[in-house]
Amino acid sequence: MHKSIATAILAILSLSICAQAQDIIIESRPEGQNFQNYQELEGKWLDSNEPVIRAKSSAPGLSAQTIGARKVLFQIAGTSSTVAFLPTAARFFPKLSAPAKMNVYATWPSASNAMPVHYVIKHADGEETVDLIQDGWGNQIRGGNADQWVPLGAFNFNSGADQYVEIRTDAKVKAVGSAANTQYYSDAVRFTVEPLGPAAMKGAAPVSAAPQVAPGASTTPINWMFDITSAQNAAKTQKKRILLYFFLPGNAASMKVDDTLNSPIVRGIVNSMYIPVRMDFSQNSQMAYQLQIFKGGTIGLYESDGSPVMHITERLTADELAARLRVQ
Incomplete structure (x- = not known):
């Protein structure tokens, strides 16, 4: 009899322990943790893969940055052309096995640049919206707020799949x-x-962080100009070459080039050796044709007097592009 009661008590305790809520991380790529609990509802979502150190958050507990993340690109710097249509939405479902009060956090990589971003928490007591700035470059928040767990609050959640963070x-x-x-x-x-x-929430700076950024790399965004005449004057004054980048909004090749240009090693070379100019190919096609440039995603390198050095039309890695840009 006593044995039977003891067994029952142990069974109850075991069930209680099993029902206790567990910490959970949900990531937005199939290779990530608990991807099955992630869903995109609307919007033009893209894979974020390169450069690796800016494509995915490095917050503690996440999968390797090499798996990337998901993003919505609204506008390419220096343009007024909209790439993605609004609204956009995605959800993360905790799917708890038992009701629990949980602390909720979100994270994003350092290439993020948008405000406001709405986080809608659907919980047992209702719904709450938290508006955040995704400031990976540190434009408003010193040092930026990427690569860390940003708190959204503590909320009561029921079990099941009808509650989420959107x-x-x-x-x-x-x-x-x-x-x-x-x-x-x-x-x-x-x-x-x-x-x-x-x-x-943020973790210590990894020991391997220094080797990931090559000598001459820069965390400063490229300071684009948008007028070729002003750029040529600046190039003569500063004794630099001109990097003329013709992009095409929404074009896959252009997006790839943008990602490569945003890598630290390429930014370092461009900022130190070139006067960079961005031109919308669709709005400046006549100029592009005169320069023998026939498609978006093309980079032209020129001396300060306007004489051509080379055109770069193929898709290159950051290291390959850096090698081209260093040519004398």
Whole structure:
């Protein structure tokens, strides 16, 4: 009899322990944690892959940055052309096995540049919206707020799949800083039983961080100009070459080139050796044709007097492009 009661008590305790809420991280790529709990509802979502250190958050607990994240690109820097249509939305479902109060956090990579980004938390007691700035470049928030767990609050959640954190943007979205692409990220959301401490929110700087950034690399965004005459005058004064980039809004090749141009090693070379100019191919096709440039996603290098050095039309890695840009 006593054995039977003890067994029953142990069974009840076991069920209780199993029912306790567990911390959960949900990531937006198939290779990530609990991807099955992620869903995109509307909007033009893109894979974010390169450069690796800016394509996905490095917040503690996440999968390797090499798996990338998901993003919506609204506008390429220096243009007025809209790439993605609004609104956009994606959801992260905790799907708890038992009701629990959970602390909720979100994170994004350092290429993020959008405000406001709405986080809608659907919980047991109703719904709450938290508006955040995704400022990966540090335009408004010193040092930026990427690569860390940003708290959304603590909420009561029921079990099941009808509660979530939704990330959403609408017509009010704009760039935090004008020098980088206007884009926001659906990277990962974290639910924890206990609040995260400082180390768990941001973590220590990795020992391998220094070797990832090559000598001459830069964390400063490229300071684009948009007028070729002003750029030529600046090139003569500063004794630099001109980098003329013809992009095409919404074009896959142009997006690839933009990602490569945003890599630290390429930014370092461009900022130190060139006067960079961005031109919308669709709006400046006559000039492009005169320069023997026939498609978006093409980079032209010129001496300060306007004489051509080379055209770069193929898709290159950051290291390959850096090698081309260093040519004397």
